[in-house]
Amino acid sequence: MKREKLKYLALVMIVLLVGAFMIGCGNGEEADDPGSGEENGEAGGEGEELSAFEQLMAKEDRLPLSGIQPLQMEDRTDIDKALPVEQKDDVVIGWTGAFLGSTFFEEMMDSAEAAAEEHDLTINYQNANFNLQEQLTHMDTFITQGVDIIVLNAVELDSTVADINRAVQAGIPVIVTGPRPAADDYPIVTNIISGSFNSGYEVGLYAAEQLHETGADPLQMGFALSMMDSADAQSRSTGFIAGYLFKAAEMDGEPYETQWDATLEAYETWLTIRDSGQLVDSGMPIDFVGYGTGESTDAAAGQTASSDLLTANPEMDILMVETDTMLPGALAELRSQGKEAGEDIKVVCAADGTREALEYIQDGVLFATATNIPTYNGESIVNLIHKMFREGFDANNLPANSYTPTMAIHEGNVDEYYDADSPFALADDWDIMTIEEYNEANAPE
Known part of the structure; x- marks a missing residue:
């Protein structure tokens, strides 16, 4: 059953992701000029409106879109790769x-x-x-x-x-x-x-399905990230926003035309959060109150990234901790501020599906994480x-x-992926x- 589900999700993931060519950690790319024709949905002066997908593919600032692939790929057989190889036993x-x-x-x-x-x-x-x-x-x-x-x-x-x-x-x-x-x-x-974007997207879908209430006040959310010049950090955050917006709109009876329309809005939302520090009172189902960075992916970085953020926003409803390895530090910071994850605040991770994270889910401490097997x-x-x-x-x-x-793991499916003898979530077969x-x-x- 899980294998069939994985094959289906793998296809969905591939359709959902868009190539992020020449993304570099700290590559200094600037955001697109919002006044250009392409960024306003017009195709190169011809007056033709670009689809949301085409607009995403035209973005120059690609750090928030790591893992997004074209829907159709060009043939690569003419590129010399020293292939085919000689058939042999001693390799x-x-x-x-x-x-x-x-x-x-x-x-x-x-x-x-x-x-x-x-x-x-x-x-x-x-x-x-x-x-x-x-x-x-x-x-x-x-x-x-x-x-x-x-x-x-x-x-x-x-x-x-x-x-x-x-x-x-x-x-x-x-x-x-x-x-x-x-x-x-x-x-x-x-x-x-x-695919870092999809990790966040899958968790965002699940979070909205469980937490969004039509007509309710926006939830407050913050991001505890490794480092801001990381494609992983930015694309996981953008993915979460996209997944949450897409599912919340569907639940409100006002769905986006495509998931790409939600992703395009999430992209612009993330740029505002990244460059301005927050985005609140926007009419969205979440007020994004800020982010912190720890400059690493270990537990100490998790505490550093969440400390000032939690202090400044004591009423925060959701905290996204980028990776499972940062989670112990974030949980320690929550406890130091008198809060319990799972009771006072929902904590989600966007990677990696470690055994410890799955145990936190089983204990009701962690709301969800995503696989990176x-x-x-x-x-x-x-x-x-x-x-x-x-x-x-x-x-x-x-x-x-x-x-x-990439799959989201939560209380509804954690037992399918958990093995006390495996340091990461269980994997099924995957063919390239x-x-x-x-x-x-x-x-x-």
Whole structure:
């Protein structure tokens, strides 16, 4: 039952997400000029009105839209990716990791190693510890060694493109996982990445379904985020707003024409919150009272990000803590201010579906979180490599970015995803779509 649901949700997610090309942490992109024709829904002086989806795709400030994909993709077969590969039994994978000091990265590599053992593949793993120069050295070493394929868990993807090109010229294909979307013309097999926008969107849908009351006063909401120049932080926040607005409007009997119309309003809403600090008395079902940042994703950052925000807004109804890892700090801050999560305030997270977060949901402390399952970034990549080298799978026309499935977890479904022996929510099978399969799944009816 869950597998069928996952396949359905995966398709919905793909339709819901829109590519975020060349997003960079702190890339300094400016917001679009609100006076331009495109931003007002007009198509390049021709007087034709752009759809909400087209307006979103035209946005230059893309940090709030990380994970949003075109509904139809261009063919990538003409890009040289050192494919097809030679069919062989003795396959060596050069894997350069960004980091290994967190549960997510550890679980990702544990799942990759387990899959490699199952398929009798060899992984040569190197850890860059978030050091770009160290990772570039790993790439050079793998090219010199002549490994069969490289997996790049990128520290900074855009800065690694030259080395990816050198690997391809040496006949070595490269698969990427994170941390941000790849440009369509990058010579990679694909980039396995989580869709941050959809994480927030799914939680927003659920929150509105449970909390919104037609005709009631707006709820007060704040955001406790990692860092403001992060695509993850901004897109998770925008996604939550979009999901909440879409579901609330539907419940009020005044639905948006499409989910993209809700997303467009959420985008503009988030820009106001981000740039002005808040957005209240707007006629929306939520007053967005502010945000705080912790400059990291650990528990201390959660407390830092929520402290001043909670002090300034003691009547807050909803607090979105960006990641499960920040949650313990936010809960500690709530307790220090005499509040209990689940009773005095609803707390939601937008990632990652950790075991601890699921236990908080079971205890009634956490209202909801979203999945970000590391086995998709580890085991699924090794399975793809096995198919390429052992089963003749043609990987020459995969999307530049293959977004992993995302689901909201809450009291109604937490037992489906919880396993006391698993550090993250349970995952079902997930197959990476080719561009042909993607376009067919998203073809207009």
